């Protein structure tokens with residue numbers, strides 16, 4: 001399985017396939033029903049929620065994000081508008097899916113310029129009312145950006161420079177933990193009044209709990225405002241482990257945590273994970289929506305199934 005966007009039917013108005021709808025509490029496997037019954041109806045707010053404009057990540061309510069999959073500014077603007085119409089709280093610009101990233105050896109100035117232009121178009125399409133998360137997902141973590149760590153650092157630095165005074169709704173950058181530049185970019189982003197969500201992805205399976213927890217801790221220690229891991233469960237046992245990890249990470253860390261199980265088996269982490277403390281869920285929006293990662297469900301399904 002790759003991290004490339006996958007075709008997925010569904011918009012808030014569409015009929016959703018039965019398999020995609022989470023069953024009511026009694027319909028979950030016994031272990032999950034027990035876990036949810038024991039959980040508070042709402043997770044307690046985080047000690048250090050992230051505030052991106054009016055949006056609070058790690059507050060009382062689940063934040064639902066929709067990612068773009070468009071290859072140019074016009075398509076991304078259309079998707080941002082669909083996200084807004086669907087009631088999403090945040091839109092992620094997957095800048096690695098824009099055309100320039102498909103051009104071998106494209107200069108980083110061109111990649112940064114194209115990303116900021118798409119962010120500006122998305123801002124205009126949503127009248128500036130929907131905060132943006134700007135992400136360059138590298139190929140090693142399931143995205144389309146082929147780069148080394150130095151070039152990645154330079155690219156995000158260039159994006160930050162170009163965002164200054166650009167008047168976009170970009171509220172935060174996604175910075176991959178393993179690129180080794182998180183603390184530097186946290187400082188650079190803060191200087192522009194922007195936040196950082198740090199991320200780590202495994203498309204091959206689910207690492208040990210201690211490995212995932214350690215990643216989340218390193219993200220917090222480096223100054224990220226939100227810490228996120230997305231992994232690929234292959235068994236129900238791994239899904240259960242992820243939900244347990246969510247509660248544990250939420251109890252231990254001060255910043256909001258996001259724990260995602262990708263793929264069909266992981267869907268329950270996208271709808272029920274917030275009850276255990278996962279602050280953010282990625283969903284799809286619009287007719288013929290394309291998911292940016294496997295297992296994403298329409299915004300309306302996530303809202304309904306999570307009881308929001």
Ligand SMILES: O=C1C[C@@](O)(C(=O)O)C[C@@H](O)[C@@H]1O
Pocket residue numbers: 067092094135137174199230260262282283292293294296
């Ligand atoms: O990191 C994430 C989470 C994600 O991979 C998901 O599984 O929903 C989707 C990506 O677009 C986003 O950058």
